[in-house]
Amino acid sequence: MNYFFRSILLICLILGAVNFAEAQSRTVELSNNKVVVGGQTCFLHVVKEKQTLFSISRAYGVDLAVILQVNRKTDVTVNIGEVLRIPVVDAETVLPSVLVKKEDDKFFYHIIKKGDTLFSLYRKYGVDVEVIRSSNPDMGPNLSLGSIVKVPKIKKEVQVNFTPKHDKYYYYYVIKQGDTESAISRKFFMKLRKFRKLNPKVKRTTLKIGDWVRIPRYLVPPEYFVEKGAPKDTILEVQQVVDSVVSEVILKPRIQNKIRIALFLPLYLNANDSINRNVFYKDTIEIITELEPRVLYSRSHDFIRFYQGVLLAVDSLQKDGLSVDLHVFDTEKNPERLQRILAGLQYTDLDFIIGPVYQNTFSVVADFAQRRRIPIISPLSPKNSELQTNPFVIQINTSVKSICGKISDFVSYDLDTRNLIVVHPDRYEHLNEFQLVTDIERNLFEKGKYWENDDMTYKKISFDEYGLFGIERMLSDTVENVIIIPSTLQPYVENIISNLNILSQRFDIRLIGFPVWQRFNSLDAEIFYNLNLSVITPYNIDYKEVKIDSFVSDFRDKFKCEPNDFSFRAFDLCRYFSKAVSSFGRAFPGHLNKMNVDLLQSNYHFKRVNAFGGLENQGIQVVNYSRDFRIRHYIPKSQKSLGLSE
Incomplete structure (x- = not known):
């Protein structure tokens, strides 16, 4: 009997507690009145009958201890009519997950x-x-x-979108993530009005991934029609992918989370301050005012854009979970100033150094880096004397000698070259670009490429001596004529190219050139397309890519100006080498070609120049100005087949 009464009593107590808790929560009405006290926004809650501090805490979703602290209370009792301050907490804690x-x-x-x-x-x-x-x-x-x-x-529901087969009039483009009407129109050089006219359904609905739109066939590059074959053994293919992912995780753990970088640039801060100050005197009192808007000292412009590219890379690395300790030094062009800076860095621990950019200042820091065994990156110069003798130097810009070798490989192994013509100055053996002729003849005759093809012809002609008429006599009207000009001298190259443009109306010409040619602004871009120019370059920026558009947008938002080539280069190298340090620590120079970092404009592949020297970037791309007035860029087959690209 006692047991029966005790059970009934216990059940009543439990039900009473539940009803009491529900009543408590029902009686608390949230206040809309707010006040800011000491920079913190609080609700002003007036305590009413049957309300407790616990029920108020639950109603507002604020911890009881916080309410006690804000209202300086030492106990949990409250009085009817008492005004409590209830903090408006962050969205993460407004409603606890338990509620x-x-x-x-x-x-x-x-x-x-x-x-x-x-x-x-x-x-x-x-x-x-x-x-x-x-x-x-x-x-x-x-x-x-x-x-x-x-x-x-x-x-x-799993939906299967049936994409029509490409026909002789249209290419059927499948919508991918990130695609918009404008982006697709720009990709195929269409006007937005024409795109919408061909695809009226896009007016009525948003683009959906997996759907398709029509593009006129003549606007689509040939590579879009190459179909990728499906793997024969799907199960085996999946197994291989899984294995490769696991092995990558094992081989590339994050060894280092904090990256320490020294950046040496000629920012000319004193000169920038001087030209942006207006100094005048009033009653013998010197008055200094700042000019608005500020202007940049001309010699510092590109280097400030480079610095801004580094800052944007640091932001992206921090989003990836890395901590970056960046030391920035204004070198101007003064070796003595650098010596004083380096004296203060004797006990600073650095993972790598970027710069300086001028040879007289780079040599000073390279010597310091070699003594301290710190990798030092030459970011801009394609010719650095320290590269041959200092194993800690890493040169980003590919030398003319290496570019010549890459052009030779491209002509010999990537193209079906039948009629090869070298158009050269009268005396050119002393030029750096003469290496190109030497490399081509080595590939053709020593390595046997010429003897493998009975239809191939190889000719050399001096433009100074024979001119346009002499070149015309050497051209073939039945095969593609590959023309090499071993020079980067602007007036000379421009003269030859202008004459070749006349012949391009009658002959099939492919001109092979150096990266610097793209900066010859006195040439009309149409000439490059007419001559089917292919440039071998370590850098290329494709403004149609989403990652480029994102970078430009972030750069504008952060610095209120446009990025230039220096900005892209700085972003790439800062991210690449920081990621290398995080993956391989101090041993990263020996593992640079194992990195898989998505770069904006570069194709890095590093090779040691000799047994005692440093590393040079020899990763190149081909930029082709084709006759259909499109610019295409790709990594040549010779780069991969010769083991020069990862």
């Missing part, structure tokens, strides 16, 4: 955080904005911080 379930069978329950929008919810859950609105009829025009939005769980 809000994350999902059930029908909905996800999303707590609105700072920066959330209906579009961000659509991207996260894949549920249309209107569907989210209809599931939350009480939702206002703006999402309130800390409020709960119900997102319906929609069963995703």
Whole structure:
């Protein structure tokens, strides 16, 4: 009997406690009155009958200890009519997870955080904005911080999109992530109006991944029609992919999280300050005012853009979880100034050094780096005397000698060269570019490329002596004529190219050139297309790529100006070498070609120049100005087949 009464009493106590807790939570009405005290926003809550500090804490979703601290209370008792300050906490803690379930069978329950929008919810859950609105009829025009939005769980049906086969009139482009009407139009050099006219459905609905649009066939490059074959053994292929991922994780752990970099640049800060100051005197009192807007000292312009590229790379590395300790020094062009800077760096631990850019200042820092065994990167110069004798020097810009070798390989191994013509100055053996002729003849005659092809002819002609008429006599009207000009002297090259442009109307010509030719601004770009110019270069920026567009946008937002070539180069090398340090630590120079970093303009592949020298970047790309007025860029087959590209 006693046991029976005790059981009944226990059940009553439990039910009473539950009802009491529910009553407590029901009696607390949230206040809309706010006040800012000491920089902190608080609700002003007036305590009413049957309310306790615990029920108020639960209602506002604020920890009890926080309320006690803010109101300087030492006990949990409250009086009717007492005014409490309830902090408006961050969205992460407005509603503790114990009070809000994350999902059930029908909905996800999303707590609105700072920066959330209906579009961000659509991207996260894949549920249309209107569907989210209809599931939350009480939702206002703006999402309130800390409020709960119900997102319906929609069963995703597997849809098979049947893309039509390409025909003689149209190429059917499949929509990928990130594609927009404008982006696709730019990719194929179409006007947006024409794109919409050919694809009227895009006016009525948004582009969906996996859907397709029509593109006129004549605007599509040939490589788009090359179909990738499916693997014969799908299961084996999946197994190989899984194995490669696992091995990569094992071989490339993050060894170092903090990267220490020294950056030496001629920023000319004193000169920039001087030209932006207006000094005048009033009653013998010197008055200094700042010019608005500020202007840049001309000699520092490119190097400041380079510095800004490094800063953007540091931001991206920090987002990847790396900590970067960047030391920046203004070298101007003064070796004595550098000696004083280096004296203060004797006990600074550095992972690598970027710069200086001038030879007289680079030599000073390279000597310091060699004594301290610190890798030092030459970021801009294609010719650095320290590279031959200092094993810690890493040269980013490919030398003329190496470019000559790459042009020779491209002509010998990538092209079906039948009629090869070298158009040279009258006396050119003393030029650096003469190496190109030597390399070509080695490939043709010593390595046997010439003897393998009975239809191939090789000719050399002096433009100074024979001119346009002499070149015309050497051209073939039945095969492609590959023309080499072993020179980077602007007036001379421009003269030959202008004459070749006349012949391009009657003959099939492919001109092979050096990177610097692209900066010869007195030449009309149309001439490059007419001559089917292929430039062998370590750098190329494709402004149609999403990553380039993203970089330019971030650069504009951060620095309120346009990036230049120096900005892209700085971003690439700072990210690449920082990632190398994080993966391989101090031993990273021996593992640079194992890195897989998505670069903006570069194709890095490093090779030691000799047994005692440093590393030179010999990764190149081909930029082709084709006759259909399109610019294509790719890594040549010779780069891969000769083991010069990872």
